[in-house]
Amino acid sequence: MKNIIYITLLSLITIMISCTNDEVDKPTIVNTQDYTVDIRDNVKTGDTIVTVLARSNKGSLSYNIINQNPVDAFAIDPDYGQITVNDETLIDAINTPVIDIEVSVGKDEVIKTSNVTINVASGPVCNNLDVSFFDNKTFLITSQDLPPGQGPVNMATTLSTDSSCATVTLRSEDMFLRGCMFQQDVDFILTPFPGAPEEIGEIRIEQRLHECFPPFFNFEISGVGTYDMFEGTIVATITYTFDNGAFTEEETIIFEVL
Secondary structure (H helix, E strand, O other): OHHHHHHHHHHHHHHHHHHHHHHHHOOOOEEOOOEEEEEEOOOOOOOEEEEOOOEEOOOOOEEEEEEEOOOOOEEEOOOOOEEEEOOHHHOOOOOOOEEEEEEEEEEOOEEEEEEEEEEEEOOOOOOOOOOHHHOOOEEEEEEOOOOOOOOOOEEEEEEEEEOOOOEEEEEEOOOEEOOEEOOEEEEEEEEEOOOOOOOEEEEEEEEEEEEEOOOOEEEEEEEEEEEEOOOOEEEEEEEEEEHHHOEEEEEEEEEEEO
16 A cells, blocks of 8 residues: 555656656747837826737746937836836937837847837927916715716825926826726826816826736726816716727716815
8 A cells, every 4th residue: 555655656746847847848938019109209207108018938028128219218127028218308209200119028048029119299289277276186086987886986186287288197096997006197188168267178188008017907098078176076088098909998087176
């Protein structure tokens, strides 16, 4: 009986070692892709432009920018592949309407290349508008697409306002966007309705990358809607763009001053 148990254990150990050796002996495979991204030339240093999503059968990868023009305009996270603006002064729709970035993606000695094409358009002309109403405000965030009492109750606060460009930036510690709960900043650009008081009008959210535990669940957000300083509300219809435009979803979110 002991001999049978010994032989069985020995067989199991042999199988495990064999499987482990098979994994080690497998050739390293790295898969990546090319990207085309549209941005405005009023992006800021530190803004995330796109995340290079690559995969390997051997675990984590390393990312490196090996060529770009202008040099040092963008930087990349070596572990996650997030491309961010490194120097906003180099992003110019007139002088550099198209920026090509060559990214190396590697594991061990296997290196693949992702080509990222960035189309740069002129940013919107700033509107002068007194948005000081939104200074130092706290907002309740609710989804208009959910029944009352359902869904998370979230809060946001004013991070900054810029009356010279009619921009209000809200920061949420727990804003719930498609299953992501973490700190986020959202810029609302305000434009009064024609012929109406400046206290009411339209809002716009420029399309930008929204990241949830990168690089596992990323998408872009943009939006349109209205603001009302009399009521203390911003109502925004958020558009979520997944997989480089493969499909989109919408959700209407209400920001209410408390």
